[in-house]
Amino acid sequence: MPSWVAPPAAARTPVPAAAGGAVAGTAPTSLPVLPTPPTPAPPAIDPQVARELKRQVAAELHQQLTKMTNATPGLEIDRATRRQRGRALIEEVVARWSDAYAQTHGAAPTREQDRALAEAVYDLLFRAGRLQPYLDDPEIENILINGCDDVWVSRVHQPLKQVPPVADSDAELIELLQDLARQHGGGERSLNTASPTLALRLEGGMRLQAMTEVTPRPYVAIRRHRVASATLADMVQLGTVDSTLAAFLAAAIRARKNVMITGTQGVGKTSMLRAMAAEIPPDERIGTLESEFELWLHTLGHLRQVVPMEAREGNGERIDGKAAGELSIGELIPAALRMTLSRIIVGEVRSGEVVPMLRVMTNGEGGSMCTLHARGPHMVVDRIAELCLEYGSHMTDTLAYRLTANAVDLIVHVSMVDETAVGGRRHRFVSHVLEVTGLGENGRPALNTVFGPRPDLGEPRGVPHTPPNCLDDLRRAGFDAGLLQSAYGSWQAPLSLRIGGVR
Structure with missing residues (x-):
């Protein structure tokens, strides 16, 4: 099995049939009750592999889009087109990586493992990376990040609970936030030394506030409005x-x-x-x-x-005390x-x-x-x-x-x-x-x-x-x-x- 895939969960121990389970008027059966097969967990992937493939796709996508705009001056490429072409490139890049992995290790990843890797690359390129599962969970109201490995969520009517890291390093977390700022599409939003705070909306109406440079580590707070169209x-x-x-x-x-x-x-x-x-x-x-x-x-x-x-x-530059x-x-x-x-x-x-x-x-x-x-x-x-x-x-x-x-x-x-x-x-x-x-x-x-x-x-x-x-x-x-x-x-x-x- 490829080293980047998590081992399968152990099979459940069969549970014996309860006594007295025969239907009235019939002889008790001696057939054992078969255990319910466990629901397979999604394959775990290596975040470093996903990040490297994301960079490859980003470079190839940039080249393709540049050729399109050079061939048709004034052409504006919308988000849907960008994502459609990105999805096709991701499938190609993952397929190439999978073939190379099979040649190196003697065993090819399964289709489910390739699909999981492709989704991880897509999330890194167009969505919120390893944050995305928390954003997709409708029961989560708040996501609090105090550095890449100190992540907490609060669900409806539940107290805060710590969850796995969303990045392998603070530098990777900042890169993720910068990617989200570029995807925002509403004005000049960035997170760097000149602009140490970032406020933006995410898909689905969630609001993100991040701080770095003025804090010892990157800090992020994400809030969800659970009542989207209230009366x-x-x-x-x-x-x-x-x-x-x-x-x-x-x-x-x-x-x-x-x-x-x-x-x-x-x-x-x-x-x-x-x-x-x-x-x-x-x-x-x-x-x-x-x-x-x-x-x-x-x-x-x-x-x-x-x-x-x-x-x-503003864009970080200050003119007369105000951000340009x-x-x-x-x-x-x-x-x-x-x-x-x-x-x-x-x-x-x-x-x-x-x-x-x-x-x-x-x-x-x-x-x-x-x-x-x-x-x-x-x-x-x-x-x-x-x-x-x-x-x-x-x-x-x-x-x-x-x-x-x-x-x-x-x-x-x-x-x-x-x-x-x-x-x-x-x-x-x-x-x-x-x-x-x-x-x-x-x-x-x-x-x-x-x-x-x-x-x-x-x-x-x-x-x-x-x-x-x-x-x-x-x-x-x-x-x-x-x-x-x-x-x-x-x-x-x-x-x-x-x-x-x-x-």
């Missing part, structure tokens, strides 16, 4: 909201209220934003602005007039306003772009949305002020508070209770909906808790508290105000937790 009805099924809160949020979108969705990392802010966007009338013209595409509203099919915009990283070629979300907003958009949706507000976003909310027709990182709902106002201060030296707390009070109508806070460490599950839910009702004491925005938890009932999820000042607007948009009369909302029982209630 508020889906959020009800998942337990994120109840039907009362879903009806309230749907009416808020129809009534063109400006909404900020807040929470910590990984709680489901983007999924909630996507679900609320599904309530926008399909013929409205909207714009989405993101650092990497995650919302995918322009591909889901519900909205027919979407202008998707993605920020662009860089286009931030804040710089894209003025251009977006000239695209005849009725709403603007920002995937995530992280810095000074919060100021143009708040101005859009103040001056536009309403109905714009964004997400914002904040640990608690009552921290959101100060978090907005902090980001406003990054906009420029002329910004003050007072101005930031005034912008917030004039721009934001509702704050929807998403929380998570993670009980996987004690044998439970991760509970993600909307815990608060706060209404911004103008300026209050000390010049700060006044907040009205429309939905919130009920500690006295052991309920951490958002249930009705105080009717909003904008209730008439919501009623005109079809909301049944009688739904707010129930102190329990539409939940059948308080959230079942293994430990305690509200935290």
Whole structure:
């Protein structure tokens, strides 16, 4: 057997037939029960062989594509054509290697082994190499890499678990990340000494963030949005909201209220934003602005007039303190306003772009949305002020508070209770909906808790508290105000937790 192929698993020990297994009215049979044959594991391949063949294919593919473009000036070769030709070259190169191996070792690899090697080369050239099996696993939510040989994954409702390495060296891991950056196709993205961080989207909508040079080893975090095309009805099924809160949020979108969705990392802010966007009338013209595409509203099919915009990283060279070629979300907003958009949706507000976003909310027709990182709902106002201060030296707390009070109508806070460490599950839910009702004491925005938890009932999820000042607007948009009369909302029982209630 070739040395690069893993040995077969040992055969199972036959299990004797259980006593009393004869059918009533018939004589017991003496035939043994045959064991179920084990499912063969995919052949293991030598990563060094796969990398060498990948380099050969890459060189031959480059030569072929260069000849094509030289023969037909102006020809643009799309990704599908590149991959089709690459697949054919991979089959040829693997066949040549297999023949050479047979001559050297006296035994040829099997067809399954050749196929496994070809897939490994294809993954290295066009996909994510040894990372790909984790990206293909729909149960994996997070992949954390702390150097090539320290890899962890978290699956749905399970704690972190260490898994085999994704590269044989940190240098190979960086090469893989650089290949992914070249495949990205959206602006100039790279990972090197001049550009020590890398942020990009992967196939399937996953988001990757990598760092090197500024860390002792390459560090990578990959997040998957498991709810790809969510609606508020889906959020009800998942337990994120109840039907009362879903009806309230749907009416808020129809009534063109400006909404900020807040929470910590990984709680489901983007999924909630996507679900609320599904309530926008399909013929409205909207714009989405993101650092990497995650919302995918322009591909889901519900909205027919979407202008998707993605920020662009610079190429490492700095001019006047800014990376050459860089286009931030804040710089894209003025251009977006000239695209005849009725709403603007920002995937995530992280810095000074919060100021143009708040101005859009103040001056536009309403109905714009964004997400914002904040640990608690009552921290959101100060978090907005902090980001406003990054906009420029002329910004003050007072101005930031005034912008917030004039721009934001509702704050929807998403929380998570993670009980996987004690044998439970991760509970993600909307815990608060706060209404911004103008300026209050000390010049700060006044907040009205429309939905919130009920500690006295052991309920951490958002249930009705105080009717909003904008209730008439919501009623005109079809909301049944009688739904707010129930102190329990539409939940059948308080959230079942293994430990305690509200935290």
